[in-house]
Amino acid sequence: MKLSKLLLGLMAGALLISTSVARADALDDIHKAGVLRVAVPQDFPPFGSVTSDLKPQGLDIDVASLIAKKLGVKVELIPVTSANRVPYLQTKKVDLVISSMGKNAEREKVIDFTAAYAPFFNGVFGPADQKVSGPADLTGKTIGVTRGSVEDLELSKIAPSGATIKRYEDNNGTISSFLSNQVQLVATGNVIAAAIIAKNPPKKPETKFLIKDSPCFIGLNKDEKKLQDKVNAILAEIKKDGELSALTVKWLGLPLPANL
Amino acid sequence: MAYHFDFLAAFDYTDVLVKGVLTTVELIAVGGVVGIAVGIFGAWARTQGPRWLKPIVSGYVELIRNTPFLVQLFFIFFGLPSLGVQISEMQAAILAMVINLGAYSTEIIRAGVNAIARGQMEAALSLSMSRVQAFRHIILRPALQKIWPALSSQIVIVMLGSAVCSQIAVEELSFAANFIQGRNFRAFEAYLLATAIYLAMAILLRQLLRLIGDKFIFARRAS
Numbered sequence: 001m002k003l004s005k006l007l008l009g010l011m012a013g014a015l016l017i018s019t020s021v022a023r024a025d026a027l028d029d030i031h032k033a034g035v036l037r038v039a040v041p042q043d044f045p046p047f048g049s050v051t052s053d054l055k056p057q058g059l060d061i062d063v064a065s066l067i068a069k070k071l072g073v074k075v076e077l078i079p080v081t082s083a084n085r086v087p088y089l090q091t092k093k094v095d096l097v098i099s100s101m102g103k104n105a106e107r108e109k110v111i112d113f114t115a116a117y118a119p120f121f122n123g124v125f126g127p128a129d130q131k132v133s134g135p136a137d138l139t140g141k142t143i144g145v146t147r148g149s150v151e152d153l154e155l156s157k158i159a160p161s162g163a164t165i166k167r168y169e170d171n172n173g174t175i176s177s178f179l180s181n182q183v184q185l186v187a188t189g190n191v192i193a194a195a196i197i198a199k200n201p202p203k204k205p206e207t208k209f210l211i212k213d214s215p216c217f218i219g220l221n222k223d224e225k226k227l228q229d230k231v232n233a234i235l236a237e238i239k240k241d242g243e244l245s246a247l248t249v250k251w252l253g254l255p256l257p258a259n260l
Numbered sequence: 261m262a263y264h265f266d267f268l269a270a271f272d273y274t275d276v277l278v279k280g281v282l283t284t285v286e287l288i289a290v291g292g293v294v295g296i297a298v299g300i301f302g303a304w305a306r307t308q309g310p311r312w313l314k315p316i317v318s319g320y321v322e323l324i325r326n327t328p329f330l331v332q333l334f335f336i337f338f339g340l341p342s343l344g345v346q347i348s349e350m351q352a353a354i355l356a357m358v359i360n361l362g363a364y365s366t367e368i369i370r371a372g373v374n375a376i377a378r379g380q381m382e383a384a385l386s387l388s389m390s391r392v393q394a395f396r397h398i399i400l401r402p403a404l405q406k407i408w409p410a411l412s413s414q415i416v417i418v419m420l421g422s423a424v425c426s427q428i429a430v431e432e433l434s435f436a437a438n439f440i441q442g443r444n445f446r447a448f449e450a451y452l453l454a455t456a457i458y459l460a461m462a463i464l465l466r467q468l469l470r471l472i473g474d475k476f477i478f479a480r481r482a483s
Contacts, residue, residue, distance in 0.1 A: 144429070148442030166349070166429035167439065173427065180341035182349065182428075 026220070027227040030095055035076050038064035039094040042079035046194060046251040047100040047118075047216075059251035060098045063117055063218075066243060067096070070234045086111060089219055096231065097219035112222050114231045116215040116260045118248060122151040125193045125205035126185035132208040138163035144183035146174045151187040154211045178205065187211060190252060197253035207254065215260055267449050273440045280436030281457060283350075287432060288419040288465065291357030295418065296411070298358060299365025300400065306366065307373045308395050317366065324363035330424045332356050337428040353425040353432075361418045368410050372403035404477050412469040416462050423458075433457060 030036050040060045041048035048058035056077050068075035078094050085099045089111055100120065103113050124143065126132060132141065139162035145152045147167035159165060166183050168174045171192050178186045179201050186193075186205060193205045218235075220227055238244040245256040270277070305317040324332065337352040347355070376399050384394035404411070426435035437454035441447045 147438060152442070167435070168429050169427050169438075173429075176338045177429070180338045181346055182337065182341065 025226055026095055026224045027230055030071065030073055030227070034073050036064070036068040036071055036073050036096065037076045037078055037094045038068070039080040039085045039088045039097040039099050040064055040077050041082070041085075041099045043081070044100060046191065048079075059118055059247055060100060060216075062247050062251070063244070064096070064098045066238060066247070067098075067218075067231060067234050070237070071230070086219070089221055092221070095220065095227070099219075100216045101219050102214040103217045107219070110222070111219045112224065112228055113217040113219055114228055115235045116217050117235055117244065118216040119190055119213075119252065119254070119257050119260060120216050121213040122154065122187065122189050122211040123193075124155070124185050124187045124208045124211065125196075126208050127203035128206055130184055130208070132185065134209050135159055137208075138185070141185055142166060142183045143185045143187055144168060144174045144177040145187040146171050149188075151189070151211055155187045158211070190254065194251070194253040207257075263448070265449060266446060267453070269444050269446050270440055270449050270453050273436070273443070276431075276436045276439055277433075277453070277457075279431060280433040281461070283430065283432040283435075284419070284422055284461065286350075287353055287357060287422045287425065287430070288415070290354050291361060291418065291422070292415050294354075294358045295361025296365055296415075298362030299369050299411075302362060302366030303369035303373050303403075304392075304395055306370050308391050321363045321366050324360055325367070329356065329360050329421050330427065332360060333424065333428060349425075349428045349430045352428060353422065353430045356425075357418055357422060360421070361414065364414050364418075365411060368407050368414060369403060371410075372405075372407035373399055375406050376403055401477065408469075408473045408477055412466060412473070415469060416465055419465060420458060420462065433461075 040056060041058070042050055042056060044058075046058055048056060048060045051057050056079065061077060064077060065075050078088065080088050080094075080097070080099055082099070082101075085097045085101065086107065088094045089097050097111075098117070100118070101107070102120065103116075107113075124132065124138070130141070132138065135158040139160045142164045143155065143159070144166050145155055145168070147169060152165075152167060155165060166177060168177055171188065174186055174188060175192065175196055177183045178196065179199070185208065186196075190207070193207070196205050218231060220231070235244070239256065239260070248254060248256050302317050302321065305313045306321075309317070333352065333356040336347070336356050337349060340347070373395075380398055380402075381391075381394055384398040385391070389397070422432060423434040425432055426438060429435070431439075433454055437450045441450040444450075
């Protein structure tokens with residue numbers, strides 16, 4: 001009698017544990033703990049870097065804080081590198097990866113992604129008075145680019161023969177050539193364009209057209225539908241009310257593109 | 261796995277290489293001729309020129325000989341546009357080479373001028389030549405004869421130094437090597453090829469300068 005009661009109790013207990021394991025849900029766990037753990041970069045400005053007093057700063061950090069605020073929990077920032085950010089997620093050391101991560105087929109096999117939250121692209125940039133909307137308009141223009149970069153290789157393929165491409169040794173040369181009017185346009189990443197804008201030059205590089213687009217997505221573990229839906233809902237909300245756009249203006253110098 | 265050499269890969273970019281060689285030739289042809297002219301003027305100014313000109317030329321020579329060529333080039337190309345002076349990368353490269361070679365050759369030619377016995381100038385003046393005439397007809401040729409090998413070396417050095425002009429997107433020979441290396445990642449082949457071409461160009465340039473020297477500097481004028 002006593003023994004059967006004990007067995008019953010054990011079985012019930014085991015059942016309870018097993019169901020609680022099976023139904024463990026990342027979103028519930030976050031609410032229970034009151035903390036959202038986010039993997040953020042610390043060596044990739046303007047997405048994530050550390051200030052002189054060792055505080056993390058950057059677009060990814062602000063987005064992480066904003067999402068935690070919307071969830072009603074505190075944020076815990078965990079610095080990662082681009083090599084270890086996915087393992088951190090898989091071993092459940094973090095709930096989300098907000099680390100300027102692009103979506104590709106290999107990553108989609110092991111983790112899930114939410115909607116995109118930030119633009120990351122290579123394109124042709126130029127001041128407002130340059131009327132350029134596609135590769136064909138580059139005829140007769142001089143475009144600065146960093147030699148051997150992705151944008152150099154792509155631009156060399158798509159530029160018409162009438163365009164003059166000036167290839168500089170590094171990004172600083174490309175930036176200087178643009179600022180000193182040696183070239184009319186530059187082909188570079190939006191992060192570099194943001195760095196030019198941050199210097200507050202007399203002519204501001206505006207996006208003319210995209211060469212290669214690979215926006216940033218938030219990564220989370222597979223089969224966390226509730227968390228994925230919740231983060232997507234938050235992203236939709238902050239996109240709609242302009243909060244996310246304000247952050248991209250702050251860190252990248254340009255509003256959130258319409259296609260995100 | 262051992263590295264597989266593939267020199268043929270570089271020949272996919274023959275037009276880039278040819279353009280690079282031609283651009284380097286253009287740089288040294290214009291830069292060399294004008295630079296030597298500046299040097300002769302500078303040497304005249306420092307030895308025979310008017311008193312007010314001497315400190316200006318000395319300042320120019322000291323400024324250029326004590327700063328790196330690359331910095332001079334960047335200043336002309338990226339710095340001067342801030343003052344409203346907009347010049348193309350080719351003009352900037354040639355200007356930098358002229359200024360650089362001008363300063364070095366001023367000192368080399370001045371050494372040659374100083375090596376000419378004072379009596380030569382005095383004799384010329386006693387024949388009622390002006391100081392400029394005396395410099396032009398009496399002093400300059402023997403002065404150049406004395407320093408021609410040193411001057412030839414300096415011209416070759418400036419030609420090799422033009423390699424850094426690739427930094428301001430001048431598409432000369434080292435730009436071509438960097439370009440090829442950036443496309444096919446065959447650094448060994450690309451730079452070895454560039455090295456061989458530079459070596460050949462330097463030897464040819466030295467022979468050319470010797471011919472020029474034999475014909476115009478050392479030969480007596482038929483008159």
